[in-house]
Amino acid sequence: MKHSFKIITFSLIIILTFNACFKKNKLDANVENPLLPANENEVITTMKLSITDGTTTLNYQFKDPDGDGGIVGAYGNLSNTLTAQSDSVINLSINKTYTVSILLLDETKAVADTISNAVLSEGVDHMFFFNSINPTGNPYSVYLTGSMTTITYLDLDANLRGIGLLTKWQAPSMAMAKSIVTVSLRHQPGVKNGTYALGDADIEIPFKLKIN
Amino acid sequence: MNFYLSKYVFVLLFSFLLLSNSLKSQDSCQINLTIRVIDLDNGKELESTLVTINETKQTNTTNAHGNITFSNLCIGSNKLIIQHFGCHDTVVTVDLKKDLKIIVKLPHSYYELNEIDIIDKQPNIIKTQTVIDLKDKELDQTRGQSLGEALKLVNGVTTLNTGSTISKPMIHGMQGYRILILNNGIRQEGQQWGNEHAPEIDPFIAQKISVIKGANAVRYGSDAMAGVILVEPNDLPDKASVTGEVNLVGLINGKTGIASAILQGYFDKIKGFSWRVQGTLKKGGNTNTPNYYLKNTGVQESNFSYALNYHRKNWGLETYYSQFKTKIGIFSSAHVGNLTDLQAAFNSNKPQDSLATFSYDIARPYQDISHELAKSKFHLHITNRWKAFVQYAYQYNIRKEYDKHLPKNYALAELNKPELDYRITSQSVDLVLEHLNIKSFRGQFGGSYLNQKNVYLGRFFIPNYINNSWGVFASERFVKHHIEFEAGIRYDQKNLKSFYYIGNNLVKPELNFNNLSWNLGSIIKPKTNLNIFINIGSAWRAPAPNELYSNGLHQGTGAIERGDANLKTEQVYNITTTGVYQLKNMDIELTAYHNQFTNFIYMEPASEPELTIRGAFPVFNYKQTNARISGFDGKITKRFFNHFQVMGKAMILRAWNYSANDYLIYMPSDRYSVDIKAHTKISKKITEIYIQGGYQYITKQWRVPANVDFAAPPKGYGLLNAEIGTYLKFGNQKLNIAVTASNLFNTVYRDYLDRFRYFTDAQGRNIGIRIKVPLTIYDKK
Numbered sequence: 003m004k005h006s007f008k009i010i011t012f013s014l015i016i017i018l019t020f021n022a023c024f025k026k027n028k029l030d031a032n033v034e035n036p037l038l039p040a041n042e043n044e045v046i047t048t049m050k051l052s053i054t055d056g057t058t059t060l061n062y063q064f065k066d067p068d069g070d071g072g073i074v075g076a077y078g079n080l081s082n083t084l085t086a087q088s089d090s091v092i093n094l095s096i097n098k099t100y101t102v103s104i105l106l107l108d109e110t111k112a113v114a115d116t117i118s119n120a121v122l123s124e125g126v127d128h129m130f131f132f133n134s135i136n137p138t139g140n141p142y143s144v145y146l147t148g149s150m151t152t153i154t155y156l157d158l159d160a161n162l163r164g165i166g167l168l169t170k171w172q173a174p175s176m177a178m179a180k181s182i183v184t185v186s187l188r189h190q191p192g193v194k195n196g197t198y199a200l201g202d203a204d205i206e207i208p209f210k211l212k213i214n
Numbered sequence: 215m216n217f218y219l220s221k222y223v224f225v226l227l228f229s230f231l232l233l234s235n236s237l238k239s240q241d242s243c244q245i246n247l248t249i250r251v252i253d254l255d256n257g258k259e260l261e262s263t264l265v266t267i268n269e270t271k272q273t274n275t276t277n278a279h280g281n282i283t284f285s286n287l288c289i290g291s292n293k294l295i296i297q298h299f300g301c302h303d304t305v306v307t308v309d310l311k312k313d314l315k316i317i318v319k320l321p322h323s324y325y326e327l328n329e330i331d332i333i334d335k336q337p338n339i340i341k342t343q344t345v346i347d348l349k350d351k352e353l354d355q356t357r358g359q360s361l362g363e364a365l366k367l368v369n370g371v372t373t374l375n376t377g378s379t380i381s382k383p384m385i386h387g388m389q390g391y392r393i394l395i396l397n398n399g400i401r402q403e404g405q406q407w408g409n410e411h412a413p414e415i416d417p418f419i420a421q422k423i424s425v426i427k428g429a430n431a432v433r434y435g436s437d438a439m440a441g442v443i444l445v446e447p448n449d450l451p452d453k454a455s456v457t458g459e460v461n462l463v464g465l466i467n468g469k470t471g472i473a474s475a476i477l478q479g480y481f482d483k484i485k486g487f488s489w490r491v492q493g494t495l496k497k498g499g500n501t502n503t504p505n506y507y508l509k510n511t512g513v514q515e516s517n518f519s520y521a522l523n524y525h526r527k528n529w530g531l532e533t534y535y536s537q538f539k540t541k542i543g544i545f546s547s548a549h550v551g552n553l554t555d556l557q558a559a560f561n562s563n564k565p566q567d568s569l570a571t572f573s574y575d576i577a578r579p580y581q582d583i584s585h586e587l588a589k590s591k592f593h594l595h596i597t598n599r600w601k602a603f604v605q606y607a608y609q610y611n612i613r614k615e616y617d618k619h620l621p622k623n624y625a626l627a628e629l630n631k632p633e634l635d636y637r638i639t640s641q642s643v644d645l646v647l648e649h650l651n652i653k654s655f656r657g658q659f660g661g662s663y664l665n666q667k668n669v670y671l672g673r674f675f676i677p678n679y680i681n682n683s684w685g686v687f688a689s690e691r692f693v694k695h696h697i698e699f700e701a702g703i704r705y706d707q708k709n710l711k712s713f714y715y716i717g718n719n720l721v722k723p724e725l726n727f728n729n730l731s732w733n734l735g736s737i738i739k740p741k742t743n744l745n746i747f748i749n750i751g752s753a754w755r756a757p758a759p760n761e762l763y764s765n766g767l768h769q770g771t772g773a774i775e776r777g778d779a780n781l782k783t784e785q786v787y788n789i790t791t792t793g794v795y796q797l798k799n800m801d802i803e804l805t806a807y808h809n810q811f812t813n814f815i816y817m818e819p820a821s822e823p824e825l826t827i828r829g830a831f832p833v834f835n836y837k838q839t840n841a842r843i844s845g846f847d848g849k850i851t852k853r854f855f856n857h858f859q860v861m862g863k864a865m866i867l868r869a870w871n872y873s874a875n876d877y878l879i880y881m882p883s884d885r886y887s888v889d890i891k892a893h894t895k896i897s898k899k900i901t902e903i904y905i906q907g908g909y910q911y912i913t914k915q916w917r918v919p920a921n922v923d924f925a926a927p928p929k930g931y932g933l934l935n936a937e938i939g940t941y942l943k944f945g946n947q948k949l950n951i952a953v954t955a956s957n958l959f960n961t962v963y964r965d966y967l968d969r970f971r972y973f974t975d976a977q978g979r980n981i982g983i984r985i986k987v988p989l990t991i992y993d994k995k
Contacts, residue, residue: 033667035720036678036713044621045673046827070826071766071774072674073717108623120622134554186829189619200566202618203552206829 038110045069046117048107049185049205053092053100053171062092064207068110077209091180091210094151100171101156104130104185106205122167125159127191130166131198133184137164142196148181149211150174163196178213185209243288243798247308248315251280251296260298260320262651262693268293270798272743277695278654284742288798296320342691342700342735343430343749344792344805346370349422354950355937357984358463358472361417365443368425369863370805370847372882375968376410378468378501378977379513379542383413384967385427386807387843387867387881388440391758394430395443398534400589400607401435403640403666407676407760409771410969414538414585414611416517418461418474418494421448427847428790428807431731431753432687432702433658439753439786439809450488450523451480458989467980468512469572470498482994486525493518499574504960504978506568510543512576528595538585543576548973549618549769552829556772556972560925565974579769582614582632602647609640614672615769634769635671640664657690668759675768676760677714683707689733700735700749708756712763723763727756727783747792757781761815761836767826771969774824774833775817781838784813799854805847814841816871816878819922832924839873843881861889868917876919882967883915883930901948902941909934915966925972931963939984946993950986955979 047069051062066075077090094100106117121128131137132153137144142155142164152172155164166187185208188194190201251263259280266273267284269292276282289310296304298320306318346368348356356364362373362381373381374389382389390409395402397415404414417423424444434442451457456479463472478490496515500507519536547565559565586609593603614632621627646660666681689702707728714721733751740746764777790807820833845867852860864886869878893904914930939952960979964971 033669033678033680034713034722036670036674036715038715038718044623044626049827064827066827068674069767070828070831074824075826115623117622120624124622191619199558202549203555203829204619205827206552206554207825207827 044115044117045108045110046106046204047109048105048114049207050105050107051092051185051209052103052105053094055095055098055100060093062090062209064090065109089210090208091212092183093212093214094171094173095214096173096177097175098173100173102153102169102171104167106187118167121187122157122165125157125165126161126163127189127194128159128165128204129163129188129190129194129196130169131186131188132166133182134186134198136197146181146183146211149178149183149213150176151183151211151213159194161194163194173213176213178211180210180212182208183211243286245287245289245310246283246285246313247287247292247310248281248283248313249276249294249296250315250317251276251282251298252317252319261654263296263298263320266295266297268295270743271796271801274739274742275693275695282695282742286741286743286797294318342698342737342747344427344747344790346425346427347422348424353420353423354952354984354986355954356417357461357474357986358465358470358982359417361413361415361423361445364417364423365425369803369849369865370427370845371425372865372885372967374409374880375965375970377508377511377545377548377968377970379498379511380410380412382409382411383443384882385425385441385443386809386845387869387878388809391437391755392439393441393443394434394438395445396434397445397587398447398536398589399591399605400587400609401642401664402587403609403638403642403664404585404611405613405636405638407758407764408768410544410581411613414540414583415445416474416494416515416519416536416538417445418476418517419447419492419519419536420445422446427792427805428749429731429733429751429753429786429788429809431751432689432704432733435662436685436704436706436729436731436753437755439755439784439788447490447492447519447521448476448478450478450490450521452488452525454480454482454992454994456480456991457993458991460985460987460989462985462987463982465498465980465982467977468498468501469574470496470513472496477989477991479992488523488525490521491518492520497574500569500572501977502572503568503975504962505975506564507570507572508545508547508565508974509567509569509573510546510575510577510580512543512574513540514576515540530593532589532591532593534587534589534591536587538583540581540583541576542581542583544579544581545970545974546577546579546618548970549579551772552826552831553823554829556924559973568974578616578620579618580616582612582616584610584612586610599650599652600647601649602645604643604645607640607642609638609642611638611640612636613638617769631672633672634675636668636676637671638666638668640666651693654693655690656693657688659688661686673766674714675764675766677712677763679710679712679759681711681759682709696739698735698737700733703730703732705730706754710756710759712759714763723779725756725762729754729783729785743796745794747794748789749791750787750789752785752787754783754785756783757815757836764836767831771834772831774826774831776833776835778836781815781836782813784811784815784838786811786814799852801849801851803849806845808844809842811839811841811843813838814871816841818874839871841869841871841878843867843869843878857892857894859889859891859893861891863887863889871919874919877917879919879922880967881915881917883913883917883927885910885912887911899943900940901943903939905936905938907934907936912965927966928964928971931961931965933961933963934958946990948988950984952984954982954984956982 048065053060064077067073108115108117132144135144144153154170155166156168157165159165187205188201189204193200251260261278263276265282272284274282291309294306360381362383365371365383372384374384375381390406395413405411426442430438430442458477461474474494476492481487494517499512501511517538521534523532547567589607591605595601613636615634617633642664644662648658650656663684668679685706687704691700709726711724731752735749738746762777762779764775768775787810792805795802815838817834818837823830824833848864850862866884869881871878887910889908891906893902911932915927918927935956936958937952937954942949957979962975
């Protein structure tokens with residue numbers, strides 16, 4: 003009796019020690035073949051600005067191939083464009099009015115995921131800002147002093163506030179030297195009220211605007 | 215209190231303590247006591263018997279003739295605790311009136327009396343390194359705090375914090391890879407690489423926490439550069455009994471509740487079996503600063519462990535399993551932002567996500583961490599003096615970090631996956647052979663092997679890797695009455711294979727490192743109550759995978775970190791000297807240390823921030839430099855009229871980066887504290903009531919590298935803490951109840967070594983209640 007109790011206790015030690023472990027992920031065994039970076043979750047890699055005056059379309063972009071960190075992001079390098087950009091300078095012409103639409107992509111996926119669709123459908127939690135300025139008026143509009151350009155929001159969220167995926171850019175009547183225009187997307191869940199400072203940055207890219 | 219004033223007060227206090235003692239100890243405390251220890255059965259003189267005088271805490275070992283002399287003892291009753299290898303601990307009370315010689319006959323070893331091996335209970339071998347223990351009442355005081363916070367009681371230990379819920383211990387300004395934590399004898403192998411990764415250990419398992427200051431590579435591993443932290447559970451019982459302990463802690467700040475229980479026993483029916491089960495639950499909500507609540511700063515923790523030992527006459531088998539699980543909310547305004555957001559956060563008085571109300575909810579961003587440890591140890595007494603043990607340990611650590619926001623894509627958001635997911639599996643084997651007193655020599659020899667696999671599932675930050683390392687060591691100690699010498703040497707080899715992508719190409723670099731480390735130490739005992747510990751040693755560590763290959767945005771630090779694949783071995787030469795002087799009414803403990811580093815690995819900020827799709831982020835590159843870290847820890851405890859105690863502490867540290875010709879970043883500033891305690895016994899039932907207050911002043915860290923940090927170091931601050939408590943006796947049960955208060959004045963402050971200082975004030979006043987109930991369910995005397 004005493005003997006069998008010992009055996010039971012001993013087996014208990016061994017069973018408890020080697021069996022009570024956490025459930026492992028099958029990928030744990032796969033040390034030598036790591037997953038390709040960031041293919042499980044969402045990464046915004048690319049912002050494309052498509053700028054049209056009705057006849058000509060200019061395309062500008064910033065692409066960070068693996069999201070923030072890792073490979074360094076860069077402007078330009080568009081292949082499928084009418085007028086490809088070589089640096090961060092956006093060239094507009096005096097007195098012209100442009101329609102600007104923004105496209106956001108996750109290009110780490112085999113089939114690029116269009117993040118801007120999600121931004122549009124969650125418009126109440128997202129807003130684009132230009133040079134961190136809180137827009138005024140109805141519809142929302144922003145005046146960029148450096149380039150004397152007025153940007154008007156053309157889209158609305160469910161609360162009838164602008165989102166900024168689609169905007170109208172009115173160039174001034176005189177040539178202007180290069181000045182910064184920072185395009186930022188703020189994620190403002192539950193607090194969006196047209197103020198820049200709320201929430202945090204999903205995107206923040208400075209371009210330069212030149213009026214020719 | 216400003217900086218200069220507080221310094222002045224401390225100097226005054228220290229000199230007062232010294233002076234008052236030298237005046238007092240003239241008369242009644244000049245008695246010498248000589249003790250001769252012999253074996254009860256065969257009359258042999260017992261060398262190396264450890265004798266402790268309970269009243270003065272003087273401790274020493276007998277010489278080759280079994281003799282020992284204590285001087286400067288005071289008139290009155292003194293309790294002697296006599297411990298010898300293989301004998302039961304014996305307590306003798308002597309009433310001292312004048313110089314006295316006594317002979318103590320120790321009952322013979324259990325070898326013939328007891329068939330059960332209790333050899334693990336031998337007195338701790340005093341090492342030549344500086345060891346500071348936290349146990350008993352001091353440990354009681356830390357209940358409810360995380361391991362890192364508890365360790366702050368040890369002079370020389372500070373923490374690197376991420377808010378109030380994540381604290382990483384720092385010994386002499388060094389943390390992470392440069393510290394070893396031994397959890398129940400096993401090297402804790404978690405995810406040490408991040409500054410916001412706290413050790414994954416339940417502090418309630420510990421009945422003793424020890425800090426060994428200084429390089430200690432030989433015995434514990436080549437990378438024990440700054441020191442070693444030992445987290446040790448109680449010994450299991452060796453007599454038929456079932457005992458336990460329940461700890462309950464409630465804290466107002468965060469409305470935190472913690473419950474922990476231990477139950478341990480010894481089977482009456484079958485000799486040699488003992489067991490323990492232990493578990494802890496913790497839940498806390500949003501903490502508050504003096505002026506506002508911090509959103510999403512709750513914490514949840516659930517841990518358990520069990521142990522089962524089987525001991526025979528000359529061998530024993532121990533098994534241990536522990537599981538640690540925690541979910542820690544990260545203050546949402548402190549989650550990574552680009553430079554624009556950071557700047558906005560520094561400039562605002564109040565963080566964006568400060569709240570007016572309390573909540574227990576933990577939302578994104580948060581960390582979800584699990585750690586499990588299984589251990590099996592077998593020991594064998596080969597002969598009377600030779601003992602060997604072999605132990606195997608398995609550890610598995612899962613670290614999941616959830617970013618602030620879910621993916622925008624609905625399908626992905628539905629999955630609610632962590633953005634960062636790291637799993638590390640470690641297996642280790644240790645083999646140690648040790649001998650006791652062969653002609654005044656004691657020694658240890660051994661080897662260890664570690665195999666480690668790291669896998670990431672989410673976003674890339676550090677690569678997958680396989681690490682294989684092994685080491686062998688030998689250490690001998692020469693023990694005589696007034697002096698001890700120790701010398702040790704160790705050789706380690708490490709192989710690191712990493713697997714990661716550059717673009718779409720999988721690369722598999724393989725690195726090999728090997729090196730020697732050594733230490734020389736001595737304890738000089740000019741008087742029985744004055745011990746001087748001197749230790750000189752070297753230690754080294756191979757660059758870690760994150761230092762070599764990390765490449766990405768580290769959410770924990772809000773910066774892009776880039777490793778350097780060409781990093782070389784980091785090496786340190788350390789000298790640590792400690793003097794411990796114990797008088798009847800006063801203890802003095804002073805430690806001075808110097809660390810000379812070659813190829814010290816650190817992060818250097820790049821001159822230009824890097825533009826990412828989310829805006830510009832600061833970039834830090836891993837670099838190597840020659841550096842030094844040196845300093846001083848001092849502590850004086852003075853007891854008055856049997857009921858009062860005053861303790862003064864000071865910690866001073868200097869660190870220098872030779873290649874940048876500037877200070878090292880993130881080093882603790884100088885700090886001073888004074889604690890006053892009054893205690894008395896009321897009756898047999900109320901064995902102690904006490905009231906204590908402590909004031910700690912942390913100076914401003916102005917020794918920082920120029921133009922590196924995001925924000926200037928915050929100004930110095932002082933905090934007042936207080937505690938009222940009692941120890942009560944109900945039959946066999948001894949209860950401890952205490953009401954505690956930290957930051958009693960609700961001081962608004964920010965600490966240089968808290969990452970949240972960029973975003974928010976630190977935690978405000980916290981009042982708590984602590985109850986410890988020891989249980990004796992069954993005890994067969």
